[in-house]
Amino acid sequence: MKVLVTGVDGYSGWPLALHLIQRGHEVVGIDNFVTRKRVKEVGSWSATPIPSFARRQAAVKEILGADLKFYRGDLQDYDFVLSTFRAERPDAIVHLAEQRSAPYSMIDVHHAVTTQVENLTGTLHILYALKEACPDAHLVKMGTMGEYGTPNTDIPEGFFDVEFNGRKDHLPFPRQGGSWYHWSKVFDSGDVQFAAKIFHLRATDVMQGVIYGVRTPEITDDRLLTRFDFDETWGTALNRFIAQAVLGAPITPYGRGEQKRGFLALEDSMQSLRLAVEHPAAPGEYRVFNQFDASYSINELAERVARVAAEFDLKPVIEHPADPRVEAEQHYYNPLHDHLPALGYVRTRQLDDVVREIFHDMIRFRRRLEARRHVVVPTVQWRVPDSRPLLQAREVPTAKPLPTSPSGSSSVGSPA
Numbered sequence: 001m002k003v004l005v006t007g008v009d010g011y012s013g014w015p016l017a018l019h020l021i022q023r024g025h026e027v028v029g030i031d032n033f034v035t036r037k038r039v040k041e042v043g044s045w046s047a048t049p050i051p052s053f054a055r056r057q058a059a060v061k062e063i064l065g066a067d068l069k070f071y072r073g074d075l076q077d078y079d080f081v082l083s084t085f086r087a088e089r090p091d092a093i094v095h096l097a098e099q100r101s102a103p104y105s106m107i108d109v110h111h112a113v114t115t116q117v118e119n120l121t122g123t124l125h126i127l128y129a130l131k132e133a134c135p136d137a138h139l140v141k142m143g144t145m146g147e148y149g150t151p152n153t154d155i156p157e158g159f160f161d162v163e164f165n166g167r168k169d170h171l172p173f174p175r176q177g178g179s180w181y182h183w184s185k186v187f188d189s190g191d192v193q194f195a196a197k198i199f200h201l202r203a204t205d206v207m208q209g210v211i212y213g214v215r216t217p218e219i220t221d222d223r224l225l226t227r228f229d230f231d232e233t234w235g236t237a238l239n240r241f242i243a244q245a246v247l248g249a250p251i252t253p254y255g256r257g258e259q260k261r262g263f264l265a266l267e268d269s270m271q272s273l274r275l276a277v278e279h280p281a282a283p284g285e286y287r288v289f290n291q292f293d294a295s296y297s298i299n300e301l302a303e304r305v306a307r308v309a310a311e312f313d314l315k316p317v318i319e320h321p322a323d324p325r326v327e328a329e330q331h332y333y334n335p336l337h338d339h340l341p342a343l344g345y346v347r348t349r350q351l352d353d354v355v356r357e358i359f360h361d362m363i364r365f366r367r368r369l370e371a372r373r374h375v376v377v378p379t380v381q382w383r384v385p386d387s388r389p390l391l392q393a394r395e396v397p398t399a400k401p402l403p404t405s406p407s408g409s410s411s412v413g414s415p416a
């Protein structure tokens with residue numbers, strides 16, 4: 001199949017392109033490199049060095065023997081989106097090119113507006129370009145498990161049966177985003193569902209949990225690595241905990257740390273997205289996949305990271321700064337996830353194995369972590385200010401001597 005991946009330079013987009021190519025699909029990528037720019041803006045970079053996109057393409061050619069066609073452009077520009085769709089007429093589009101950070105959307109009004117305007121505009125442009133250029137193509141849209149929030153009931157896959165005042169219906173499950181970012185995904189979901197109906201499009205909305213890992217089987221060379229963000233804005237909790245452990249800084253589960261989320265290894269996320277592409281929705285169908293393998297509390301993540309860290313002679317302490325977010329710190333959590341297994345999805349990776357793999361890489365790239373060590377401390381406050389103290393940057397302890405990685409080397413490498 002010909003698959004167009006928007007956000008091909010990003011954390012998921014890049015390994016997805018490699019995975020689809022290895023599986024014999026033709027991949028066309030789009031990106032505007034905004035993630036590189038925005039990570040730099042918050043004073044950070046990827047712990048794994050990321051080459052320029054031209055070098056990435058050259059590595060794909062040399063290592064995988066394939067061409068990865070690329071358009072540099074912005075989804076905010078409808079003429080660009082439409083002309084690209086007309087030129088390529090893909091069979092499927094995997095839309096990953098959105099502002100993906102909840103903390104970024106919470107910095108201030110400008111970041112909130114940027115997040116929602118960019119995400120909703122990009123999705124609407126894609127929906128209209130699909131209708132105009134390739135209405136039979138299948139849209140696989142990246143949503144988030146965070147759209148559902150943390151209700152005190154099980155969470156179905158998109159829809160559920162309701163009975164109210166004696167009448168029954170099959171309706172979308174209520175959404176309760178926990179940040180302006182998560183709400184942008186909620187609004188996107190409504191738009192994709194409506195467009196599938198009025199334009200008769202094929203659409204899959206992927207409610208993805210938190211993805212972890214930096215390797216997939218296709219990443220056989222450092223030039224093919226995907227990014228690993230560890231700062232407060234762009235790094236997820238697990239990434240940050242591992243970076244904190246390597247840096248000798250406290251691991252920071254916020255508040256009581258009993259918040260639960262669904263998690264999925266990068267490699268299994270790629271498997272899921274490929275299965276969604278290879279089994280398209282029917283014309284006019286809008287379907288929802290909850291995409292995660294297991295849920296863990298943030299405390300459990302912190303403890304697992306600390307346990308694996310000990311294998312590397314690291315002895316991180318776990319501290320609980322006040323939660324800068326407005327979220328339930330203790331709650332029921334039981335989302336269902338049957339749709340992907342019905343397509344043949346099988347979990348292949350376990351959390352501890354992937355965490356071990358990440359530690360190997362982070363120790364190898366520890367100088368890049370060291371060079372940006374200030375970014376592991378939480379500073380953005382989501383709520384109306386109150387008296388609860390957050391950790392301050394000056395409290396990050398200085399580094400202890402670090403163990404040498406099995407491969408021996410440590411690299412600073414390129415800026416991304």
Ligand code: USQ
Nearest residue numbers: 100102144145146209210236237240252253254259298325
């Ligand atoms: N957390 C900590 N300590 C930290 C960082 C985060 O306790 O140092 C907590 C947060 O308070 C939250 C949980 O960890 O309760 C998850 O936060 P996160 O930063 O790992 O992930 P999140 O902001 O939820 O967003 C990430 C991705 C996003 C994706 C989402 C899936 O950045 O693109 O949509 O995971 S989900 O969480 O299911 O909504």
